[in-house]
Every structure is written in C-alpha cells, then in structure tokens.
Amino acid sequence: MRKWFMLSKILILLLFFLLQASCLIRDNGKLPELLILRELGKKAVGVTGFTIGGTISGLNSGGFIVLQNNGTDTLTFSRNGSFQFPTGSSKLADNSAYAVSILTQPANQTCVLSNASGTISGANVTNINIACSIGILSSGTILNLLTLTGGVTTLNGSPCAATASGCAIVTGYADSTTPDSVKFNAAEGLVTDGTNLYVADKSNNRIRKVVIATGATTTLAGNGTNAKVDGTGTSASLSQPRFI
DSSP: OOHHHHHHHHHHHHHHHHHHHHHHHHTOOOOHHHHHHHHHHHHHHHOBBOOOEEEESEEEEOOOOEEETTTTTEEOOSSEEEEEEEEOOBBBBOOOOOEEEEEEEETTEEEEESSSSEOOSOOOEHHHHHHHESSSEEEEEEOOOOOOOOOOOOSOOOOOOSTTTTTTOOOOOOBBGGGGOOOSSEEEEEOOOSSSEEEGGGGGGGEEETTTOOOOEEEEEOOBSOBBBSGGGGGGSSOOOOOO
C-alpha cells in the first residue's frame, strides 16, 4: 500500500513538472513542434479559392477604366496589362459564378469585354480580355473619331481663293467627277461616314455627296426648288438645308 502511495506521489510530481515546463516553453514564445505543425495545418486548409483576371489592351496614356466583378468588387486601372479580382485577401470559391463588367469607360474611348462571365472550375480564370479603342460605341459598332492633320486643302469646287489677285469666287450648281468643275452655293453642314462627305448645299437647296478619295460629287437629294416636298432623291424639294 505504501509503495502505491509513493508511486502515486511520484507520478503527481512528474505531471506537475511537465506542466510547469510546458508553461515555461510557452512563456519563452516557443511552441512545441507538434503545435507548430498543427497551426500550419490550419493555415494550409484556409488557403483555398481562385482569382478572376485577364488583360487590358489599347488603353490611352492618362486614361483609366473602372471594372467590377459580380457588381461589387471594384478595380480602377490606368495602364495596359494584367488585372485580377478579388482586390481583397479572400478568393472566390470553386464552382462560383463570375461576371466582369465595365463600370466606367475611359474618356474618348470604348472598351469591349470578351470571356467576361462564367463559372470557376478548379483553376484561376486568366482569359478575360478587354480591348480599348478610340471612338464611341453606337449600336454595337465603335465609331472612330477622325484623325485631322491641321492642313487645309481644297477637296473639290473652285480652286480659286477669294483673296487671290484676279480671281473671283465661283458659285453655282454643278455635279462632276472632276473636282475643280464642282460648284456649290453657300454649302454649310457637313457629315461623313468615313468614305463620303455629305454636304447641306444651302442656296442650291440640295444635299450633295462627295467621294473623299476622288472628289467626285453627285446630288443625293433635292432638285434645286426652294420648297418642302417629300420624295426620293431628286424628286424631293428642300428649303435651304443648313445642317445634316
């Protein structure tokens, strides 16, 4: 009986010693190797999820674009290159849906998305493409702005300048495939589709079409009569058109 009592006493002392040693190790800021492995295991399990990203191209210097994923996570970019969601530390879970959209377009540019939505399938998404170009999006088509050089030349009509000595302004009405033979009378409004110019020829009561490449000019609408009559082409009558 006495032996068991002594043995129990020794075991209690041993347990007390081990407990005290454990406290000393913790106080010194050192965790036992098993505890370290356990903590690392917890962190390893927590590192899950995937990112959504792709590439931006064509963005003008000084411009910026604002993107969103699923209508919440917001990114602002002022450079070409790669982009990635999310912006925070948490990543997106597998099998979750994503939908990248453009919240703000860059000034004087239109950016178009491709591969913008889908479902994550066990890997990071890296194939979203954002292509930016100069122009304004209209009915699915980007209308590019004209590139002007600043030089002034005569496309068609009289080559005679009003200030030239011995030269008078030539006005009137004449269509021609020869640019110098074309005549306008107080032409004002202009618009272009990139291939042709359309001219509101006010005092001739006509809308004229000029082929930019050749200067050849034809009448698109109006017969010269100052009136308001609906019709097709030269069957119509216009009353001093100024804008188009």
